[in-house]
Amino acid sequence: MLTGCLTPVPNDHAVRSISVTGEGVVSTSPDTAQFTVGYSTVEDSTQEAQQLVAEKMNAVMEIMRERGIPEDQISLLHLRISPEYEWKNGQRVLAGQKVSQSLSISIEDISTDARELAGIFDELGKIQGIEISSVTFSVSDPRELYREARKIALRHGAEKAEEIAEQSGMTLLKPLRISEERREQPVVREFAVMEARDAATVVPPGKAEFTSRLSIEFEME
Numbered sequence: 001m002l003t004g005c006l007t008p009v010p011n012d013h014a015v016r017s018i019s020v021t022g023e024g025v026v027s028t029s030p031d032t033a034q035f036t037v038g039y040s041t042v043e044d045s046t047q048e049a050q051q052l053v054a055e056k057m058n059a060v061m062e063i064m065r066e067r068g069i070p071e072d073q074i075s076l077l078h079l080r081i082s083p084e085y086e087w088k089n090g091q092r093v094l095a096g097q098k099v100s101q102s103l104s105i106s107i108e109d110i111s112t113d114a115r116e117l118a119g120i121f122d123e124l125g126k127i128q129g130i131e132i133s134s135v136t137f138s139v140s141d142p143r144e145l146y147r148e149a150r151k152i153a154l155r156h157g158a159e160k161a162e163e164i165a166e167q168s169g170m171t172l173l174k175p176l177r178i179s180e181e182r183r184e185q186p187v188v189r190e191f192a193v194m195e196a197r198d199a200a201t202v203v204p205p206g207k208a209e210f211t212s213r214l215s216i217e218f219e220m221e
Contacts, residue, residue: 026152060124
């Protein structure tokens with residue numbers, strides 16, 4: 001969207017200006033993956049349910065240790081203990097105690113084809129009944145990518161303003177104001193591992209996108 005305006009300044013002098021937007025987009029292969037591992041069960045007692053959940057989560061943690069994943073990249077995402085009810089003969093009766101727990105896991109320095117991550121998923125798939133979900137790929141340090149996207153956006157906006165100035169018979173001068181809006185588009189993969197499978201897991205990480213959108217006001221004469 002392009003707009004033109006006159007900005008009043010002291011001494012009755014009017015500054016002619018034009019406002020444009022420029023956008024730059026940079027994409028790259030992600031280097032970090034985040035996902036959730038969870039397990040839920042209903043048993044006769046809370047203690048029984050907690051014990052089963054603890055066994056599954058300990059098995060998950062053991063795989064992470066074997067794969068060299070630091071514990072500070074694993075955090076508790078959800079833990080819930082609640083009664084489970086069902087209807088029998090028109091009455092609501094207690095069916096047992098439900099315990100559910102999920103962990104958030106981050107894997108850094110993944111390869112472009114994410115083979116290491118696929119291997120982890122294959123190992124986790126051997127744990128009966130767990131669920132893997134919310135798999136997201138991102139970039140751990142996007143600062144350089146945003147800098148590159150900003151350069152593209154500034155060049156795009158300046159070219160647009162220069163073209164309009166020429167068509168208007170005016171000369172483009174320095175920028176008066178610049179504001180930036182940044183946006184990251186991570187890669188999300190939705191799937192669940194409920195049991196071990198013969199075929200190896202395939203996890204394409206795709207490309208993550210980083211966008212810089214600049215609103216620029218240029219002075220003209």
